Amino acid sequence: MNTLRIGSGAGYSGDRIEPAVELAEHGDLDYLVFECLAERTIALAQQARISDPQGGYDPLLAERMRRVLPFVGQGAGRRRLRVITNMGAANPLAAAREVRRIAGELGLGLKVLAVVGDDVLHALPAEQLLDNGKTVGALGERLISANAYLGVEGIIEALRADADVVITGRVADPSLFLAPQMFEFGWAFDDWPRLGRGTLVGHLLECAGQVSGGYFADPGFKDVEDLARLGFPLAEVDADGNAVITKVAGSGGRVSRATCAEQLIYEVHDPAAYLTPDVTADFSQVGFVEEGVDRVRAQGASGRARPDQLKVSVGYLDGWIGEGQMSYGGPGAVARAELARDVVLKRLALIGVKMQDLRAELIGMDSLHGPRSSVEPWEVRLRVAARCEERGDAVRIGNEVETLYTNGPAGGGGASKGVRQVVAVASLLLPREAVKPRIEE
Template identity: 90%
Template sequence: MKTLRIGSGAGYSGDRIEPAVELAEQGDLDYLVFECLAERTIALAQQARISDPASGYDPLLSERMRRVLPFVGARQGRRRLRVITNMGAANPLAAAIEVRRIAGELGLTLKVVAVVGDDVLDVLRPEQVLDNGQTLGSLGERLISANAYLGVDGILEALRADADVVITGRVADPSLFLAPQVFEFDWATDDWPRLGRGTLVGHLLECAGQVSGGYFADPGFKDVDDLARLGFPLAEINADGEAVITKVVGSGGRVSRATCTEQLIYEVHDPAAYLTPDVTADFSQVGFADEGVDRVRAQGAGGRARPEQLKVSVGYLDGWIGEGQMSYGGPGAVARAQLAREVVLKRLELMGVKMHDVRAELIGMDSLHGPRSSVEPWEVRLRVAARCEARSDAVRVGNEVETLYTNGPSGGGGASKSVRQVVAVASLLLPRDAVNPRIQA
């Protein structure tokens, strides 16, 4: 029976590059998938594209492709390696041009195909309501982006066109991994049980190192070997969608029933109805079985008909965050930091700074869990942050913390301040027939 090997080259935009290279070189893969988009990530990419029409794709695209393209299209044993990625972000066409440029510099002849159609900003209507209760029309010029979560359709079209590298924008994370399974095994796009099992594979791989020991380790409770050399996972999949999760032999990290279980429940609200553009996956009966060191079989997933609507992620500008920090150390550090906090908040009130969502906390004391009794630490850091409608008000938040140098309690140091624009994200649903995924080579 044919076995498909799919590796995960990234779990977010800023992920490590070395484990992906290790997979490309040593993983004997058919596909290497880079999943690099979060909801806010694509809104920020759309904002960058507004400033520069040639930008808007993942900032690490060039470096990642330069490192792995030498392995693409080559026969690794009996396998031909292909790459699928959503690093196109807000501009898959520009990303594809960049990948072709890099391939040319490396002396490689590769077919690079972009999947477009997720940008639906022109399709939406002002009266449509977001999940936060606002209408699109109420956002006015603050509206940045609207991207629908595509499924496997565009990627399948690219693979049928014999693409070596497929660059997408907003595609649902597990769909990036499901598409090659549907293509290679010729599954029907309404074979819901197999699509559910294939989606389980995608969900387990989509966060890369999380299923091989990253964000899992807890010394003395959940130990992970050689975390500094964490290897990213790969899946060995058969034609029925049954899969073994593993990693390159000798790489750091750990693949176990526990790591797979933690990843299974990640971002899943209803295990019996995990909604994707391709299938309503059912993970409620999923189980894991050890098959050796760093080898875990995933089984028991199912599926039902896909939703009739697609989720759309809408990005918009929502004010500014001003922030300032100052450290206090030694005897009485907490009392001095508390006084500094009182001074800053009173000063902002006296100056009439208009703020929302104010946070004034002592890192090391109450920033995570709120007020609590504990042994007084030897050092503590004051952080004051607030969201403001006007940038000028946000600037004053950080400035007022900085003035503690000469106007606050003794012993403060290491001041920092920053101002950043808030790119907020909300969602709505759009009928499937309003979205047109397609390829451009």
């Protein structure tokens, strides 16, 4: 294979589906990758699996697969399209079963394999220290998940087994894109320069629409055309890991040197030592060259030996957040909203609500930048929220905001309230020998 074509079908769990379908149908792809796991996403998925042992995978899995599976496999005059995704979240095996069920309904004979082994909840010693200063044992029954960031190994094993669809749990974002490059081009697991270049490709694609102008757009400063029809990116990669980032012709958005440069520095602490399970990537010499409209060549990445330890993301229950909101509009809106805020805070003290991390703000005035300016808006929204150890205390916060309807000040409307359980996330490092990825049907 001279050139490998990899598309990004999603940059997070709730991402749009249409751009992925566009890539599957018109991108002439070898691989379509859906990257759908954030730090908290898998902890929330583990929580969902507790309620339903057959659940715990991405809620959009079925809809996405139903839309793209008809393009998967070998078609006349087309490249063989394969799908790689971490939409398995907390339950890759159940996700793989669901994809096989959908493929069967569509009359497609596809091979679907799951990569497991990232769940290390029962392998953590109680004395293991987390990055928040607590130990694993100190979390007790509040501990709900512990998932290691796997690398390319399980995905490559599944591709060698001729899988059409590979479903994983927690895999490092760029590894989803690096694996097909290593598989197709036969790169060695210690070919650090190529692995560094392949990881750059993955890092540029992993957030989907961000690199094709989505999060980049800022009207009047960084204009992007047809944002409502934003096209997701794809990479054309050669056997040495050199790549051109582009998108489907005619789709909305923009791929430029600037969009690629912004994505390059996204979530990268040290450009010379970007740690992944597969390689310590070096992006410090990366440059971008515009070769044409929506065509940017990425070059200059390298790499060195991978870390000896894997990051583990730990999810645990950490109390409740209670919230209430109320809007005020017209003349004197700010003064009435400020009085309402004062009333709620005094009421919470009077009834003895125990809370931490209290926020009482006027959205549009001081929620982001502190004290308001001299400009008086015509509308403002009060938001009061706090974290509480007990659910009952959290409920009272929203209730007190709602009582402003009849207890004043005048003119409040559009009240809302809610309570949600906090799933907090902490991290630790685990020797990679303790983590055993494998494939299963």
